[in-house]
Amino acid sequence: MVARSSRVTIHDVAKAAGVSVSTVSKALNDTGRMASETREKIKSIAADVGFRPNALARSLLFNRSFTVGLLTNDTYGRFTLPLMSGISEALVDHGVSVFLCAIEDDPALAKVHVDAMLDKQVDGIIATGKRVDRSLPVDLAGLPVPVVYAFTEGVPGSVILTADDSDGARLAVERLRKVGRKRIVHVTGPDSFVSAVERADAFRQAVGRDALVMHGAWTEAWGHEAVAMLWGEDKETPDGIFCGNDQIARGVVDALRERGVRVPEDVSIIGFDNWEIFADQTRPALTTVDMNLKELGRTAGLTILDLAEGRAVEAGLRKLPCKLVVRQSCGGDREI
Amino acid sequence: MVARSSRVTIHDVAKAAGVSVSTVSKALNDTGRMASETREKIKSIAADVGFRPNALARSLLFNRSFTVGLLTNDTYGRFTLPLMSGISEALVDHGVSVFLCAIEDDPALAKVHVDAMLDKQVDGIIATGKRVDRSLPVDLAGLPVPVVYAFTEGVPGSVILTADDSDGARLAVERLRKVGRKRIVHVTGPDSFVSAVERADAFRQAVGRDALVMHGAWTEAWGHEAVAMLWGEDKETPDGIFCGNDQIARGVVDALRERGVRVPEDVSIIGFDNWEIFADQTRPALTTVDMNLKELGRTAGLTILDLAEGRAVEAGLRKLPCKLVVRQSCGGDREI
């Protein structure tokens, strides 16, 4: 019943070299006692026949599969892909591969995927999602493998990695100040998102208690609308706008252009996310806050590795700093 | 040296049931001869202790790992994610998990990933990329596992799946005709992309030999530029524009609005890709051609499964049909 493998095994190498499999194993792993000429001969023969050890067999023996699972409900991949990229980059050097499981807010599907991963003896699971304050529709507590939550809500006592929204907001305000802006407002997403609230709080702290924060949708349309409101009243108009994401920022920039307001000469705009497809294509290109998701992924990967290999990791929420990506929409990109 | 697993094995079940492991195995797999009460008792005990067979051990035995690798150099994920979603959806029912490997046009990294997957005994590899007419920077020929190329160039004699660009173009023209458009032009990407050329050819075939095709970049800016050219001369302006992707379409729509040309009343616009983030956010929302990438992924997944299980699959290029997603930019969305 068992299918025959066409792959070359350690037995083939042993036969070709006229030694036992144990000797081959020791030769290739540089362990055991052995005449160095024997070792070299075996190594060369192994290379000749193209031997590569079957990872499944090693996994079975070591109880380490050198795989981790990435569980996400961010079907669009806006946040998952950069994270994935960082995880993969950090782990490939350690011979670890990543199972990507897209569960579309479907608890049953999530369970199927988690079970499949556990059956395949993943060394750990990284959970991620599309918002920081919502958990995946599956309970990952009490699993026989370590779990790291990245950019999604985790159970108490777990390791949770996320971007520092407050830091991002501070970075933006700091920059707007540096280019001489005085009347700064914040146009952002719904206040039902903790990210939006955290950024807004940090924004107020940086700008002043009565700073104007406008909550709306995460859309271009809301950017247009906000500009209409701000420029519609006969109050003093802002000279700096910090937007909650790049889509809103694009809406704001477009709306200002339509009104004949120049960006960045008259008003400086800063976005959030550094979603290149928006930030780069907006005219002028957006200066925006980057959440360093790839770095977050790298950290998540190394953390799950630490846990898998039994090293202690401090539990709790850990916030990683953001960075400002300077393009043209804020101005001052030359003189600073 | 070998770490102790905390997981419950078939031996634990055997001990708990007071029978041998072979009996447990046969009981759970509904094979062998056995008193049905024994079988049921074992099943219930196995469920009680939460036994799940170690997939690694089974893989070793069956020489089937129930994993496949998805290799991509589309770091942004525009095409990879829908594909991945389809693959995963098709395979999860068969207990197959997917390794996602992002190789960023780096041959060395690609080789590392491919080797890691082969070591882990993947049942097959699906290769994908960001263009149909470029191959990945790694040679997948002669691998000991089946390979399917999806949305990327494959070696001759291999199985290659791709979207039918001609079909997409025909669909668009057909629709423009149906809403009464007579003067239709095609604004698309560089003619160094075979996709662009195939669509352009099909467009010409549908509209007429001397139909106007404008090649440029795949950007919004090119959409603006093309409109400036079309409306700048004192020739008759088009009443229908079929765009090579949604970004160009968005540029065209925006440029027309700025000129006071109404979409879809005066001009009908159709995009390509159905990239929701563009198609949905454009005002009016874009009617656009969808390449059915998820379906493509599903097909790729089932194909690699066929190959892995030794079923014959016809080699060669297979083009899957597109579909038109109707929103507002083309008009006629109510009466048809």
Add this chain to the structure above:
DNA sequence: AAATGATGAGAAAACGTTTTCTCACGTTGA
């Protein structure tokens, strides 16, 4: 009552590794 057959369940081998243990052989020292 003895031979046959059916039934139930366990022993062992296999998958491809790694590691521990054992052993044969040759060299050294007294």
Add this chain to the structure above:
DNA sequence: TCAACGTGAGAAAACGTTTTCTCATCATTT
């Protein structure tokens, strides 16, 4: 010359399954 020791290499067990083979036991038939 013989014991002690070092060296090189193989045998066997282990990881967790599945499957084939073997063997009791019991019921049925002659």
